[in-house]
Amino acid sequence: xxxxxxxxxxxxxxxxxxxxxxxxxxxxxxxxxxxxxxxxxxxxxxxxxxxxxxxxxxxxxxxxxxxxxxxxxxxxxxxxxxxxxxxxxxxxxxxxxxxxxxxxxxxxxxxxxx
Amino acid sequence: xxxxxxxxxxxxxxxxxxxxxxxxxxxxxxxxxxxxxxxxxxxxxxxxxxxxxxxxxxxxxxxxxxxxxxxxxxxxxxxxxxxxxxxxxxxxxxxxxxxxxxxxxxxxxxxxxx
DNA sequence: TGACGACCAGTAGCATTGCTACGCATGACG
DNA sequence: CGTCATGCGTAGCAATGCTACTGGTCGTCA
Numbered sequence: 360x361x362x363x364x365x366x367x368x369x370x371x372x373x374x375x376x377x378x379x380x381x382x383x384x385x386x387x388x389x390x391x392x393x394x395x396x397x398x399x400x401x402x403x404x405x406x407x408x409x410x411x412x413x414x415x416x417x418x419x420x421x422x423x424x425x426x427x428x429x430x431x432x433x434x435x436x437x438x439x440x441x442x443x444x445x446x447x448x449x450x451x452x453x454x455x456x457x458x459x460x461x462x463x464x465x466x467x468x469x470x471x472x473x
Numbered sequence: 474x475x476x477x478x479x480x481x482x483x484x485x486x487x488x489x490x491x492x493x494x495x496x497x498x499x500x501x502x503x504x505x506x507x508x509x510x511x512x513x514x515x516x517x518x519x520x521x522x523x524x525x526x527x528x529x530x531x532x533x534x535x536x537x538x539x540x541x542x543x544x545x546x547x548x549x550x551x552x553x554x555x556x557x558x559x560x561x562x563x564x565x566x567x568x569x570x571x572x573x574x575x576x577x578x579x580x581x582x583x584x585x586x587x
Numbered sequence: 588t589g590a591c592g593a594c595c596a597g598t599a600g601c602a603t604t605g606c607t608a609c610g611c612a613t614g615a616c617g
Numbered sequence: 618c619g620t621c622a623t624g625c626g627t628a629g630c631a632a633t634g635c636t637a638c639t640g641g642t643c644g645t646c647a
Binding site: 363405409429430 | 632633634635636637638641642643
């Protein structure tokens with residue numbers, strides 16, 4: 360379980376969680392942990408930079424939500440983010456299908472999506 | 474389509490193909506392409522270094538097979554490789570299950586393997 | 588009052604990994 | 618002879634997530 364397994368998939372995961380509604384970084388970490396059954400327990404140093412990447416890429420937008428003293432930056436999906444997510448989902452299905460095919464046997468049951 | 478999606482999963486794929494029997498690098502590339510339905514079309518610069526990594530890690534062993542003039546290095550799984558593969562398979566199932574759970578909905582159906 | 592932990596955000600530096608772009612060799616085919 | 622498929626390999630690069638750290642508010646408990 361090299362931690363590198365996550366590489367390239369984190370963005371999609373974050374976008375998927377944000378699809379349920381706006382959230383701030385800390386909440387995203389917990390959401391990922393719970394909805395992955397404990398598999399994803401990401402450190403802040405992984406998530407925060409990722410969110411900034413996503414924002415730079417225009418896939419999410421952030422706003423400073425100040426409760427009273429505790430400030431939190433709330434992220435939400437943009438239109439581009441939504442589109443990107445759909446595409447990521449498709450990529451994921453293709454990718455995971457291919458890996459499973461190779462891993463679980465030589466035979467492949469490939470469902471052409473188009 | 475980020476190529477980074479493969480990161481951390483290549484080893485398992487190579488080991489899985491080698492489980493079917495010994496093969497040399499070039500053949501592995503084609504095997505991966507076909508059994509993944511064309512999804513994995515890896516350049517030699519990806520596969521050869523990976524094989525050397527695996528060999529250094531003791532997961533595969535190589536021998537120079539000289540047909541006549543064309544020399545090819547044939548790889549085969551070691552015991553450790555076989556063990557590692559089993560473990561990789563399990564990791565993959567856990568990982569892919571978790572990603573799919575997050576991607577395709579909030580609910581998770583987690584099957585504890587033990 | 589003080590200490591500690593949960594909550595919340597962020598950065599610097601690192602290690603790993605796969606990719607691009609090469610070089611080099613043999614054999615077959617025109 | 619030129620070119621392509623086969624076959625192995627390396628150098629350098631870019632991307633990404635992780636570790637370890639800083640800094641702050643709030644609540645609780647001794």
